[in-house]
Amino acid sequence: MRIVCPFCGERELGEFTYLGDAKPQRPAADAGEDAVYDYVYMRDNIAGVMSENWYHGGGCRSWLKVTRNTLTHEISAVEAAAGAGAAKVGA
């Protein structure tokens, strides 16, 4: 498997670390225990197309959102995490 990093180009699997489902969003501070429990533990295990977090630790250290078919390993999209890349200018 190879992933096309938006910053580094096409790289081999060994440069990346898998984290898991990228869909769940960390709940707001006041969301309550149930919401956080769901976020931490209730993950889907999809046989098919899934949006996943991958870390390019062997390259640019960016976190990537990778759309991958877990049955075929076909990767249909790769985008950098919202906070990846250089410092925020004028943020």
Add this chain to the structure above:
Amino acid sequence: MMAGSQSNRLANGGLIDRSAPLSFTFDGKSLSGFKGDTLASALLASGVKLVGRSFKYHRPRGILTAGSEEPNALVELRSGARREPNTKATTAELYEGLEAASQNRWPSLNFDVMSVNQLFAPIFVAGFYYKTFMWPAKFWEAIYEPAIRRAAGLGRAATVSDPDHYDKAWAHCDVVIAGSGPAGLAAALAAGRSGARVILCEEDFVVGGRLLSDGGTIDGLPAAEWLARTLAELASLPDVRIMTRTTLFGVYDGGTYGAIERVNDHLPSPPEHEVRQRLWRIVAKRCVVAAGALERPIVFAGNDTPGVMMASAMRSYISRYAAAPAKRIALFTNNEHGWRTVETALEAGLQVAAVIDARAEVSPVHRSLASKGGFPVLHGSVSGVDGGKAGVRKLSVSLTGGARAEVEADGLAVSGGWNPTVGLTSYHRGRPKWRDDIAAFVPDGAPPGMVAVGAANGAFGLGACLREGFEAGSAAARDAGRSGGTGSTPVADDAAFSLTPLWHVAGKGKAFVDQQHDVTASDIELAQREGFESVEHLKRYTTLGMATDQGKTSNVAGLAIMAAVSGRSIPETGTTIYRPPYVPVAIGAFAGHHRDENFHATRLTPSHHWASEQGAIFVDTGLWKRAQWYPLAGEKDWLESVTREVKAVRSGVGFCDVSTLGKIDVHGPDAGAFLDRVYINTFSNLAVGKARYGLMLREDGIVYDDGTTSRLAEDHYFLTTTTAKAGLVMQHLEFCRQVLFPELDVQLTSVSDQWAQFSIAGPKTRDLLKQIVDPTEDLSNEGFPFMGAREVKLRGGIKARLFRISFSGEMAFEISVPARHGEAMARNLMIAGKPFGVTPYGTEALGVMRVEKGHVAGPELSGTTTASDLGLGKMMSTKKDFIGRVMAGREALVAPDRQVVVGIKPTDKARRLRSGAHIIPKGEIPGPDNDQGYVTSVCFSPTLDQWIGLALVERGRERFGEIVHAHDPLRGEDYDVELCNPVFYDPDGGRQRG
């Protein structure tokens, strides 16, 4: 003088170099062959028919095939450290001095005591592992398995480590082609001509596939001439690479292919600085599988007798190797192609005893061949073989119509048709489809980018192979974006092919389906009767196809017999799942250079070479080598050295390289806010020039890591992690920054390798430091208070970072200098510290002092403990959100009876403690119900002059002073300990603030 006579070497022909004789030994006997021989062809040329004994019954076995599908002719190759069992004689290239030994026989191949196993054959029937050795379970290890291994073992592995090197490499191309027969060469021509980057993998040591044995006419040229012309053209193309001795063994995601290159297996040992084998990962846009087809046996009684051989293999031995497998040959065929062996044998001047053809009709051409050659054509089947370890003597034939006949012959060629090589196309769980016209499975689709052509696709004619290969090569190049002209397709005739399916001939005696695993036709019938009708069950129950040859010659015949006895068709019966690798690949090749000291990278601390000069004993901590202690002359053991080091620090001054800590610079206007979210305590309110201990949780509320973070400027923090978690914490923080909190303006820089960091500790620390830092720097309690942190100038002008933090509990600083100055720093500390008796100390003394001080470390941050368990619950801020906050509040994580960190002391002051002992209430019998925790860290405390430790104990903080029982079943120790405050040394902390 060459040893041994090549009695069965033909006078002419063959792709062997008669000017290059080679001597070799088989079971100690000296024999000879030529360059270009395989071990199998050289044995046959020397008249050797018996090469091994079978796995279960120790039946005499010979050579069945001429390729990597061989089930019988397995030998131990080489000796000593390079001894390799189960090597196929049919693919092992002959070299000068080759040593081979037969397997599965004792004491000798000709007289094998274990062949009495044949008399006990009833116990070796299908499922015998399951039936015979059901119980008691402990008998397996002690009795059954050793006995089975001795009686039915495969070869012996070497008992010392492999002296050779293996390599791993990547290659990238447009088109990778498996197989260099006519289809593969045509594909390479088309793709290469159109400008594609081509890699052609051929498992043999010569390119050409069946052309080498079967010849033919292509573009009006004899096959050998066409082959030479084609190789010359391919060599002239800039991007065509032909890799011989290389098997494409697997297909992986995204067009990645695995291949094993046997770089130097054809030599006694690799030349200096060369590898034995190389594992390739080939990334290709397209793959053309031109891996051919394997001729399949027909199952009949005695079909494992030495001298029974696949018809195509017999052709190979005769025409490619000029080695006659027999003097008087019979052919048993059910198809047109088998007859080629007769043609080849006659051309080589060998006698043909008879052709037994299972078909109703034999072509006029072949009829006239028979009358010209003076041998009979018998319509029927071979139903028995009279012979033994000396080989085939006589064949029993059941004629169509019921009559019987006998044929005297010393060799039998068998052709049951062809099985296309469907492995590569099926490795992504693809199932091949059945084709009635050729009675064979062919690929039904393939992994993306792959296509099968030629015989691998069920096209057995030479013309069809060339056409399919050429078309696939052009298409693959086009798909890869290459548009050059492909020229014309090589042309050849397609010989007629007719076949009457025949799998199994009834008869008396054992009829083998899987010769390597000794699975017979009656084993399959028995398995079916016992209800094992699914092919996956059949395979496991009978072990059909589970040997090292993966059933290449046996699987389809096994299915066909299963289908027949269960009254189903072959496609209804189906195939088992195909799995890579296509041929066995040595673990050493997968490991490559990553073995022994190169198993992983080694990281050295900046002061490593200096520490090494001091005679330090090093310990592996992750990838690091760290100084564990520094023995002095006359010290009798580690404890004496470590005790001296601790005392020196507590009474004077010592230093320790702590550069292995993870170090991260956190920059940006939101740096403080960011740290507030990842630590349980607050950092945004930390004053510039101050340091603070921080604790991180995982999102599930369990402690993740700890360390000290300093604020060096308004928008700049310097964070340290534990050595073990350095990389993971960086990854975690990047996740928090990029994914969870992208709105924060903060940047992280890993600076672990940029800074050499030393802990300098002990009451005389300031005296020593004053010799190191610029005299203008104020190190007094007022000028540099406890938990101060700032940049300082050293004597000589180098900038350093100085932190007044203490792990040892003593007055201490940590100093960071650019890593390139690390070694100089160690040397200067020794020089400047001489008047104060400075003592370098290692990780062992560091650990002793942290236990004395009750600081938690790796054994307590075990992935199960909360902040409160560690006695750090009060650090959790209630004024902000942070990673792990909500989940840390769960009922079970705040329960009052949790196991928490306490100190322990043995009631017998002279007793040694060991970690891992269980804590049980005093007076109770140890068991899982009253297990209240365990000892996490222990040390001999020079300060208290006894062993002390830390433990995780239920309600431990409420139980100081209680005597409990330490139960250590692993070491057989039981003793009493007292629970106490984990801070054994200077509980008020006066010394570190001094």
